[in-house]
Amino acid sequence: MIEDCSGERYSGWDSNEDSDSKGFLDDDMDFLPTGWGKNDKQSNEDEERAEMVRKARLKKEKSQASAVMISAREKETARVQGRQVDFPRAFVRLPKSRVNMEIVESGTKISSDSTEQAVEEGIKVINSMIPVESSCVVSTSQPLDVVESKISVSKSTVLETESSIKSVEKMAQQERDLKSSKTQTGSLRAEIEALNHKQRLEMQKQIDQLNERHQKEMEAMKLDLKEAEAARQKASTDxxxxxxxxxxxxxxxxxxxxxxxxxxxxxxxxxxxxxxxxxxxxxxxxxxxxxxxxxxxxxxxxxxxxxxxxxxxxxxxxxxxxxxxxxxxxxxxxxxxxxxxxxxxxxxxxxxxxxxxxxxxxxxxxxxxxxxxxxxxxxxxxxxxxxxxxxxxxxxxxxxxxxxxxxxxxxxxxxxxxxxxxxxxSIRQDYQELKKTHDLREPLVKIGVDIRLRFLDQSREIALNISRDEADMALRTNGNVAAHRGNAAADAALFKCNLVPEEYEEEADEIFQKLYKQKPSEYPVWTGIAERQTDCEATLTATKWSSISETLREDWRKVWNELCNHTTISDMVEIERIVGLITRLEALTDEIVDIERSRGRRR
The missing domain is CATH 1.10.287 (Helix Hairpins)
Incomplete structure (x- = not known):
């Protein structure tokens, strides 16, 4: 805080009472809608940023404590009776963009009897936190150790009270110094106001940019939500x-x-x-x-x-x-x-x-x-x-x-x-055709049922005010697997049942070949274990990965290689081992997808 003679206050960016509530937001996640990022783990960048903020606050508190000690020493020196002291102007060095200053102004060489009240009124402590572009501010007066040495010398060499004429002259000199200090205080206040205004403009500009970016993201999300809703309605109709x-x-x-x-x-x-x-x-x-x-x-x-x-x-x-x-x-x-x-x-x-x-x-x-x-x-x-x-x-x-x-x-x-x-x-042929059509669409029906049951389970807590428990975990798990795991049978059924839009068919065909290494018209070419293994590989191929899931991916590769090594099945023990491996592979795939989705990454 900066306090002048008239009692006005000017708040800076690093004031003690506003540093926690009015400071600049450390994380732009606060600008996002409510509920975003609640389940996300704090990244290394967030931890480093929080560590820097803590270090800056500790340095600020240390600098404030040192400034208060200097002010107390100077006041104590000013109150010594029958002594004359010099009150220098001191600036404290602060790191990087935050400076905690104490400006102590007083008249020099006054008597302890007649000028004690004037000296106390002339001493003004100005605390401000001014954003500075340079790395540090170098004081224009003597360092702190020199000031302390001068104070000790002034204490030992204080002379006796002189004549009243000399005292009057000294008081006049003190008044002139006081006016000079007021002038300097005004200029410093103007500089502080200019810096505050500049900082406000920069902050407003950053806030506008963040708001604009947030608005664009919200519009994109609304568009994605509308597309998802349209796709959901189409899927429901189908x-x-x-x-x-x-x-x-x-x-x-x-x-x-x-x-x-x-x-x-x-x-x-x-x-x-x-x-x-x-x-x-x-x-x-x-x-x-x-x-x-x-x-x-x-x-x-x-x-x-x-x-x-x-x-x-x-x-x-x-x-x-x-x-x-x-x-x-x-x-x-x-x-x-x-x-x-x-x-x-x-x-x-x-x-x-x-x-x-x-x-x-x-x-x-x-x-x-x-x-x-x-x-x-x-x-x-x-x-x-x-x-x-x-x-x-x-x-x-x-x-x-x-x-x-x-x-x-x-x-x-x-x-x-x-x-x-x-x-x-003819009836048998019709039955075979109908059964073939039914078998083609059965995976799509099963996926749709699992997804809609997950939606109903998620809506139950709000619609009926019924808490969700572990007993319903199977519905949510099946819905998540149906929505986010690869499924060659269902994807091939989209092509064979002519459910893919014509303008998107070529691109969808290319995506299918990229994921499943076969054309949709050639499906089914896998059965049992091979089909489940291919679905897991397609799921991982379609997932955008990061370093947070690297360990799980290593385990996934080990299980995959072990499955590839079992090319022939000799006995029932071998079959049980392969079934256990494919189950483990599916579990690792689901864990990787859940972790990446919890980080907010799109698949």
Whole structure:
């Protein structure tokens, strides 16, 4: 502070009460919006700047303390009774751009009795902090040690009080010196005001520049925010469309599955009917063959019976003729017996012959009767066989008609089965196309779901006044991974689903090849571990790195090299080790991205 005789005050840049509240801002982060840089770690530059400020404050306090000590010594010397002292003007050397001055002005050689009050009024301590461009200010008076030596000499060599005339002259000289000191004080005040004005102008210029730069950054951020919001809205619209298409595809797929199941059941039923009809056909053919054989055998037996009957009839006719001849002979014999007498012996022979012929006749008659019975029986059997053959012929005709109907049905069923197979093949092709489209868009849907769930989780604390806890860490982690980790499947789906704007397609294709070392049209060429490893490499390629993540990057490279060395997998232990390495690689990638994002760097 600078205090003149009228009691006015002029504040400098390094005053004690304003140094903490009105000083120039050490960090331009205070000009940024609220919330920026809260989580950032203090960099080496910030630490060096804070260290310089602390050193400057310590030097300022030391210089102020030394100035106060000098002022106290000079006042003590001025109060010595009966002594004459010289009050020199002293400037204290301060480092670089800050000077803490004490200007002590007084009249010289005054008496202790008559001028003590005037001396106290003439001593003015001016404390100011003036920004100076040069490295230091060199005092125009004697150094501090010379002043102290003069004070000690003046104390030992103070003379006794002189005459009143000499005192008056000294007082007049003191008044002249006081006027001179006031003039110098005014000029110094004018210089201080000029320096203050110049410093204010420079500060205002710097503030205007910072405000202008801050305004430009804010406009750029608003533009980025609008673009991000537009992209988010577009992604939300696309996600809704994809969900609608996905639901329609699932519904159609369920309907097609039901139709396919019904068709399969119908095919099974028709196949069973065909097998039953084929069995019936084989049975009918077997029965037809059996009936034909039986009819043929019956015809053969009938023919044999008819032939035997004819033979018997011929034999019976012969016997009948023989009987007729015997009867005629018997009549002739009887006539001869009656006409002539014959000996008894010849008669007995004739009688015996007659009896034998009579027995033969009766035997032949019985045999003829049996043959008649057999012929009648054979006729009945023949009639029965004819009836059976007729019924079998009718059954055969009926079975042939049924077989023709079955053949027609089989042809129709075969045609329907072929049509169903063709329909099933077309349905399978449609299903494969829909599944391919679904598989292409599934990564995009999953990413959109993770990002939107993260947004809802982040908005819950403000919208519903519900605190976030570790239980919801999975939602935030999945959202961060979906937003900031490379994903070859999702990026390739953007090209294959024609979701990339035409004016941006060539540049996006080049970026894809730079990140994933392949064209989007050639995807997928990686699976499993290789795909996850490629995604990690793409994530790190798209991240702007700094020295703060150098240690993590070294660990990342070690894990990467170890993964590249495992070109072949021999057993399950090796598989578990590779899975652990790729999990470690993904964790390191996420840590690097989080650190770089926390530093406010754009990826």
């Amino acid at each position: 996600l809704c469309k994809v969900r609608e298409k996905n639901s329609a595809v699932r519904t159609e797929r369920r309907e097609l599955d039901l139709k396919l199941a019904a068709v399969n059941e119908e095919v099974v039923r028709l196949t069973e009917d065909i097998s039953v009809l084929e069995t019936q056909k084989s049975d009918a053919l077997t029965m037809e063959d059996f009936s034909s054989n039986a009819l043929y055998e019956s015809r053969q037996e009938t023919r044999a019976a008819e032939f035997g009957l004819q033979v018997e009839r011929m034999h019976s006719a012969t016997l009948q003729q023989q009987i007729t001849n015997l009867r005629s002979k018997n009549r002739s014999i009887r006539q001869q017996h009656s006409q002539s007498a014959s000996t008894s012996r010849r008669l007995q022979d004739l009688e015996r012959k007659y009896d034998s012929l009579k027995d033969d006749y009766f035997t032949l008659e019985n045999k003829h009767n049996e043959l008649d019975d057999d012929a009648a029986r054979y006729r009945r059997e023949l009639q029965k066989y004819k009836q059976d053959a007729e019924s079998y012929r009718k059954k055969l005709d009926t079975i042939q008609i049924e077989l023709e109907c079955v053949e027609k049905s089989l042809k129709n069923m075969a045609t329907n089965h072929v049509n169903m197979l063709l329909t099933r093949e």
